[in-house]
Amino acid sequence: MNIDMIEAAAGRIKGHARRTPLLTSPFVDKIAGRRVFLKPEALQHTGSFKFRGAWSALSALDAEAVKAGVIAFSSGNHAQGVALAAREHGASAVIVMPADAPAMKIENTRALGAEVVLYDRTTEDRDEIGARLAAERGLTLIKPFDEPQVIAGQGTIGLEIVEQAAELGANARDVLVCCGGGGLTSGIALALEAKAPAMRARPVEPVGFDDVTRSLATGQIQRNAQLAGSICDAIITPQPGDLTFPIMNRLCGAGITVTDEDCLRAMAVAFARLKIVLEPGGAIALAAALYHGDKIEGEDVIAVASGGNVDAEVFQRALSQYGNDA
Amino acid sequence: MNIDMIEAAAGRIKGHARRTPLLTSPFVDKIAGRRVFLKPEALQHTGSFKFRGAWSALSALDAEAVKAGVIAFSSGNHAQGVALAAREHGASAVIVMPADAPAMKIENTRALGAEVVLYDRTTEDRDEIGARLAAERGLTLIKPFDEPQVIAGQGTIGLEIVEQAAELGANARDVLVCCGGGGLTSGIALALEAKAPAMRARPVEPVGFDDVTRSLATGQIQRNAQLAGSICDAIITPQPGDLTFPIMNRLCGAGITVTDEDCLRAMAVAFARLKIVLEPGGAIALAAALYHGDKIEGEDVIAVASGGNVDAEVFQRALSQYGNDA
Incomplete structure (x- = not known):
């Protein structure tokens, strides 16, 4: 850095x-x-x-990675930032959110063009779901801060x-x-x-x-x-x-x-x-x-x-x- | 124009x-x-x-007029715009406001350095008060739009x-x-x-x-x-x-x-x-x-x-x- x-x-x-x-x-x-x-x-x-970091990350990917799409875990601001930045790059975005996240936040993230994958916080493992989706589809993970x-x-x-x-x-x-x-x-x-x-x-x-x-x-x-x-x-x-x-x-x-x-x-x-x-x-x-x-x-x-x-x-x-x- | x-x-x-x-x-x-x-x-x-019009008017005055100060009639946005623009020009500002204007607006206008002159809407004539003050002190009237x-x-x-x-x-x-x-x-x-x-x-x-x-x-x-x-x-x-x-x-x-x-x-x-x-x-x-x-x-x-x-x-x-x- x-x-x-x-x-x-x-x-x-x-x-x-x-x-x-x-x-x-x-x-x-x-x-x-x-x-x-x-x-x-x-x-x-x-x-x-969050839009700045998301845009920065998306715009640093090579063309193949953009084509494959990105994934993020978030129920909040990072989700929306990644969704919009991905859409503007022509990339698909999968956002993994807890099923009990506020309906408004889920709706907003979908309205920005992302595919929202919901999971049950009590019975499912977010990281496992994300890793599986990323592997299956070749998605790049956009971490929220690290x-x-x-x-x-x-x-x-x-x-x-x-x-x-x-x-x-x-x-x-x-x-x-x-x-x-x-x-x-x-x-x-x-x-x-x-x-x-x-x-x-x-x-x-x-x-x-x-x-x-x-x-x-x-x-x-x-x-x-x-x-x-x-x-x-x-x-x-x-x-x-x-x-x-x-x-x-x-x-x-x-x-x-x-x-x-x-x-x-x-x-x-x-x-x-x-x-x-x-x-x-x-x-x-x-x-x-x-x-x-x-x-x-x-x-x-x-x-x-x-x-x-x-x-x-x-x-x-x-x-x-x-x-x-x- | x-x-x-x-x-x-x-x-x-x-x-x-x-x-x-x-x-x-x-x-x-x-x-x-x-x-x-x-x-x-x-x-x-x-x-x-309103701050833009007020600044434009204040900054177009000659030094003598700035020194003498300005006057405006307003209980609202024009009052605050004139008050701040006058203060930043080092000019005194008199704002004539109805006595029944919201206390908050009177307070804000005073906090921006203006002298607030209150009048009774039912018994007093705003224009007469303004004309008298302008004549006595040589104030320039800043009209709200015309x-x-x-x-x-x-x-x-x-x-x-x-x-x-x-x-x-x-x-x-x-x-x-x-x-x-x-x-x-x-x-x-x-x-x-x-x-x-x-x-x-x-x-x-x-x-x-x-x-x-x-x-x-x-x-x-x-x-x-x-x-x-x-x-x-x-x-x-x-x-x-x-x-x-x-x-x-x-x-x-x-x-x-x-x-x-x-x-x-x-x-x-x-x-x-x-x-x-x-x-x-x-x-x-x-x-x-x-x-x-x-x-x-x-x-x-x-x-x-x-x-x-x-x-x-x-x-x-x-x-x-x-x-x-x-």
């Missing part, structure tokens, strides 16, 4: 992924006590940054941040990143290392699901004790990846943990002040900027808003509870 | 107003039955396109649409525009005339508040019979402007009218599929694209989403009623 791979991914993505803006609001700055620059990947195709071309694709966000922060005169040390398996965080960290070494990535995680924060603190991969119980479902993973962790360990500042309630508050602020829709996990870096300023270094701060694929019910909860405080 | 004024405004605005992207979604296209390209001015500073530099500022959206539509390969005839007094519509119409004469602006208005649609149909300025009773409050004006109407009459296609319910549905679609927050009046052009395709000409269509300053309660209503259809 190096900056050349990220720059090559940026070249392949140009004109396909959306170059999201860097948003600001004087009202957000007031809450945070410093200027906040938000990179809203909720506005990316399929509503999250895959060099996926990390390179997510790193293109870091390149854009460096350019846009310079244009807007942002004087930031910390770039706060919503962190699950670490594909987004490690990609951005590599881009910053090469292009703006005065800045560094800071992973942000839900309280109780702080595997990356603890892994960075101890220098060794730590696992989450649980995998359910936060509304930040999009960024809950068992542990950092074998590829992503060494990058984060070398380059990132300490992790920051945020409560679910603060994510809901940040969603209400993003609604009222920036006019964007964020999912809880996609709002967690903004929440850190707003409510954990004491843990942040630098005059200004940059936060990535990784996605906006949230049910109407959860969004309404954020507005009911915090819509008038924002 | 001509294209040179719009291009000059674009030069002055560059680096100050945000260049909003042109958003698309395969799900939106499916509802509309054609490709839809949305220009989300809800993402503009202060949450609406003002050449304001029209020129809104027209910069048209320039961006032409460039972005070409980049994305949009093959559109109609550009649907949320229409109140016609500043946005006439500015865009002038930009299209000069830069993309195969495209034309189409004003979109709430059913029952279709002064522009009727004025265009008859070739003469028509008034609205009522000024309250639609949730699209931001785009309700008594009649088209003396400057804006002749431009619209010369250049625009026929108006389209949309129900409040369809605006709420469009807000839910923008939430679910584009991850942006729209106010009812700001969603009306998207609603026309989604639900009135039979009145639209061309293979693709472009719609402007003019603003996103909506209360949490109204937004929740859109999600409760239509959040699961979107």
